Amino acid sequence: MARKLVEFDDVAAAAQKLKDAGKRPTVIAIRDIIGKGSFTTISTYLKQWSEEHSLDEELVEVVLPESVMSDAELFLQKIYTVAKASADEQLERERELLRQKEIEYGV
Known part of the structure; x- marks a missing residue:
């Protein structure tokens, strides 16, 4: 068979x-x-x-409620503010170190 x-x-x-x-x-x-x-x-x-x-997968557009979008925007603004402050502090430390090296080497 x-x-x-x-x-x-x-x-x-x-x-x-x-x-x-x-x-x-x-x-x-x-x-x-x-x-x-x-x-x-x-x-x-x-x-x-x-x-x-794999190319036929349908993309689903997700519409979030306005309250979620508003909260997400506030959250991202806070993240940006904290990250920028941290970067600014690091940049100022690097600038101070550079100034010290310039004085040390007479530049």
């Missing part, structure tokens, strides 16, 4: 079914759905399917 062979379309359909259900298409999950094929063959077809569908 000849062994049933798995086709690319079998793997693609199972992978899409898993994806549509919010599940990650894996070799084992696909094998469970189609009930045939070697793990190597399924893996090869799954890789091909994944490469073809």
Whole structure:
């Protein structure tokens, strides 16, 4: 009796079914759905399917509530203020060190 062979379309359909259900298409999950094929063959077809569908991922635009945006903006302003103050302090220390070296070397 000849062994049933798995086709690319079998793997693609199972992978899409898993994806549509919010599940990650894996070799084992696909094998469970189609009930045939070697793990190597399924893996090869799954890789091909994944490469073809990686560009098809739909980008979902997330709209945040105004209150979240406002809080995020305030948070980023605080981060910027603290980072700038720290950088300014470091710059002043470096300038003072440079002035001392200029005096030391008579520049």
